[in-house]
Amino acid sequence: MLSSITIILGIAAIAASADIPAGIRPGNATNTTSSALNPFGTGFLLSNSSSGYVYNATGNLTSPEPRPYTPSGGLANNGSVPNYHPLTDFDYESLLLVLYQEFIELDLFEFGLSTFSVGDFQRAGLDANDRALIEFMAEQERGHTMLIENILGPSAINSCNYTYPFTTVVDFVNFCSKVTRWGESGVYGFLEHLDSRASAQLLLQTVTTEARQEMIFRQFEGLFPMPVWFQTGITQSMAWTLLAPYISGCSRDSPRVAWQNFPALNITNNPNPAALNATSPSNATLSTASSPAPFSNATGLPGSNFTFVPAIASNRTGFTSPGNVLQLAGEFPGKPVGPNSSYTTNSSAGAPRFAAWISQLNTTYTVLENVVNGTNGWTATTRQPGDTIWPNVSEPIVNGSMFIVATDANISVTPYNISELNSHVVAGPAVYLAG
Numbered sequence: 212m213l214s215s216i217t218i219i220l221g222i223a224a225i226a227a228s229a230d231i232p233a234g235i236r237p238g239n240a241t242n243t244t245s246s247a248l249n250p251f252g253t254g255f256l257l258s259n260s261s262s263g264y265v266y267n268a269t270g271n272l273t274s275p276e277p278r279p280y281t282p283s284g285g286l287a288n289n290g291s292v293p294n295y296h297p298l299t300d301f302d303y304e305s306l307l308l309v310l311y312q313e314f315i316e317l318d319l320f321e322f323g324l325s326t327f328s329v330g331d332f333q334r335a336g337l338d339a340n341d342r343a344l345i346e347f348m349a350e351q352e353r354g355h356t357m358l359i360e361n362i363l364g365p366s367a368i369n370s371c372n373y374t375y376p377f378t379t380v381v382d383f384v385n386f387c388s389k390v391t392r393w394g395e396s397g398v399y400g401f402l403e404h405l406d407s408r409a410s411a412q413l414l415l416q417t418v419t420t421e422a423r424q425e426m427i428f429r430q431f432e433g434l435f436p437m438p439v440w441f442q443t444g445i446t447q448s449m450a451w452t453l454l455a456p457y458i459s460g461c462s463r464d465s466p467r468v469a470w471q472n473f474p475a476l477n478i479t480n481n482p483n484p485a486a487l488n489a490t491s492p493s494n495a496t497l498s499t500a501s502s503p504a505p506f507s508n509a510t511g512l513p514g515s516n517f518t519f520v521p522a523i524a525s526n527r528t529g530f531t532s533p534g535n536v537l538q539l540a541g542e543f544p545g546k547p548v549g550p551n552s553s554y555t556t557n558s559s560a561g562a563p564r565f566a567a568w569i570s571q572l573n574t575t576y577t578v579l580e581n582v583v584n585g586t587n588g589w590t591a592t593t594r595q596p597g598d599t600i601w602p603n604v605s606e607p608i609v610n611g612s613m614f615i616v617a618t619d620a621n622i623s624v625t626p627y628n629i630s631e632l633n634s635h636v637v638a639g640p641a642v643y644l645a646g
């Protein structure tokens with residue numbers, strides 16, 4: 212009950228700042244109603260009576276303070292000793308998923324460093340300092356796996372074997388930016404739902420580091436470091452769907468992940484940030500991105516055509532636009548995936564009808580067109596939406612690397628109840644590199 216109010220108060224804090232556009236200024240009404248699925252739907256809430264709990268935000272304290280300078284309320288701030296341990300299956304399974312994620316990152320960063328030569332990195336515009344930074348990121352992952360292992364206790368997994376979809380430094384960096392993106396978003400999707408608030412605290416301090424890694428890999432790609440206002444969250448099943456295909460084998464006594472493996476969704480014309488023209492379809496997929504050497508003149512940038520070299524920031528704040536046609540390919544359920552192929556993709560949804568664009572605070576839908584069923588899957592097209600985060604603001608919903616899911620319905624979800632989407636997922640997510 213308390214939690215249903217958290218998001219509204221969080222948004223209230225945003226609204227308190229002076230430069231919020233008029234469209235989302237708080238109204239004065241105190242009896243605003245909204246559906247549970249769409250608290251943003253009818254404008255701004257100053258108080259919420261839908262759950263039976265009411266807090267009237269007047270700007271003044273409404274209750275006596277339990278201790279000096281300590282406004283009443285809040286969770287577990289009464290002096291109780293923190294218990295950094297899962298309290299429920301939900302907690303355990305969420306943290307187990309994170310451990311699988313941290314282990315692949317550790318392996319991935321080390322693999323890249325040991326696979327590619329100094330010259331390979333140099334041709335991608337990355338020098339000894341950059342390699343040292345990747346090595347430090349691997350060390351961070353060592354710390355993260357130790358932390359989660361300590362929280363989970365003796366049943367925690369060990370490192371597994373992995374399979375990676377890259378053969379060049381450029382594609383390695385691109386893959387790292389995507390892995391850290393879903394690692395980050397996968398945690399944001401459940402962090403506030405954990406029963407163990409103490410574990411959530413430690414995980415928060417972990418995932419904020421991961422967020423910095425994601426940004427650094429974007430900078431290694433010459434992309435604008437952070438082209439969004441809000442980092443989005445996805446569900447555990449969505450994160451597991453993205454992660455599992457790259458885990459080839461784990462020791463047989465590894466605890467199983469309880470989350471769903473949705474059928475894979477591919478964006479066959481996903482932009483390639485390394486290509487001269489990122490949205491040119493002929494060089495669009497991760498696999499073909501390996502052929503050109505776009506950074507071959509990176510160190511001699513002046514006079515070169517290749518402007519997309521590693522940079523703190525670049526002027527590429529987005530290279531896709533509303534109306535862009537995405538070509539999607541979805542698999543049918545029933546395919547073995549994940550460690551030792553011991554998981555099977557599954558969907559409880561009907562036929563593919565919509566693309567859900569999960570980005571920033573928003574889940575926005577577009578219609579799937581030209582849906583064609585094949586032997587192992589289906590294909591469809593859809594168009595990039597042009598919505599902005601709020602009316603009257605410039606920031607588009609779709610930017611950065613974000614998530615696209617094929618669904619059978621366009622139900623209304625917001626960041627705190629995005630798991631309502633799980634039962635409607637036909638395939639995906641896929642990571643769309645919008646900018």
Ligand SMILES: *[C@@H]1O[C@H](CO)[C@@H](O)[C@H](O)[C@H]1NC(C)=O
Binds near residue numbers: 238239
């Ligand atoms: C709220 O009340 C104030 C003072 O009465 C008024 O100036 C303002 O326009 C009202 N805002 C809205 C959104 O109704």
Ligand SMILES: *[C@@H]1O[C@H](CO)[C@@H](O)[C@H](O)[C@H]1NC(C)=O
Binds near residue numbers: 240241242243
């Ligand atoms: C509450 O909302 C309803 C529906 O919008 C409106 O008709 C009514 O006047 C409001 N009541 C108060 C006290 O503002």
Ligand SMILES: *[C@@H]1O[C@H](CO)[C@@H](O)[C@H](O)[C@H]1NC(C)=O
Binds near residue numbers: 265266267273
């Ligand atoms: C909130 O305000 C309403 C209307 O003034 C009042 O009836 C209610 O008791 C208040 N609730 C709390 C918790 O102060």
Ligand SMILES: *[C@@H]1O[C@H](CO)[C@@H](O)[C@H](O)[C@H]1NC(C)=O
Binds near residue numbers: 269270271
């Ligand atoms: C807040 O407190 C001040 C000082 O006691 C009082 O003057 C004011 O009316 C209060 N405002 C509200 C909205 O209760």
Ligand SMILES: *[C@@H]1O[C@H](CO)[C@@H](O)[C@H](O)[C@H]1NC(C)=O
Binds near residue numbers: 371460461
């Ligand atoms: C990883 O692969 C190696 C080499 O094939 C194999 O010996 C080892 O058992 C595998 N480990 C796991 C955990 O699957």
Ligand SMILES: *[C@@H]1O[C@H](CO)[C@@H](O)[C@H](O)[C@H]1NC(C)=O
Binds near residue numbers: 502503
């Ligand atoms: C796109 O790929 C084709 C075929 O691999 C290659 O010849 C061409 O140079 C690439 N173009 C760009 C802009 O990378």
Ligand SMILES: *[C@@H]1O[C@H](CO)[C@@H](O)[C@H](O)[C@H]1NC(C)=O
Binds near residue numbers: 489
């Ligand atoms: C990049 O490729 C897209 C898709 O083919 C095309 O529409 C666009 O004009 C190209 N941009 C440039 C600068 O060549």
Ligand SMILES: *[C@@H]1O[C@H](CO)[C@@H](O)[C@H](O)[C@H]1NC(C)=O
Binds near residue numbers: 514516
């Ligand atoms: C830049 O591209 C143009 C067109 O492809 C080409 O003619 C020119 O030689 C290139 N310049 C350099 C410095 O590579």
Ligand SMILES: *[C@@H]1O[C@H](CO)[C@@H](O)[C@H](O)[C@H]1NC(C)=O
Binds near residue numbers: 507508511513514515
């Ligand atoms: C780009 O690199 C190639 C191969 O090293 C070299 O021949 C060419 O002169 C370079 N071009 C520029 C503009 O530096």
Ligand SMILES: *[C@@H]1O[C@H](CO)[C@@H](O)[C@H](O)[C@H]1NC(C)=O
Binds near residue numbers: 526
């Ligand atoms: C950045 O891009 C915008 C839009 O294309 C352009 O107007 C601006 O001059 C560019 N700025 C720099 C520093 O290149």
Ligand SMILES: *[C@@H]1O[C@H](CO)[C@@H](O)[C@H](O)[C@H]1NC(C)=O
Binds near residue numbers: 475476477540541542
């Ligand atoms: C999606 O891409 C992966 C990797 O390239 C490939 O193995 C798989 O067959 C593709 N699935 C569909 C439905 O295109």
Ligand SMILES: CC(=O)N[C@H]1CO[C@H](CO)[C@@H](O)[C@@H]1O
Binds near residue numbers: 572574598600625
């Ligand atoms: C929560 C949120 O940001 N919702 C927005 C989603 O996008 C539509 C269309 O731009 C907005 O109207 C919503 O406010």
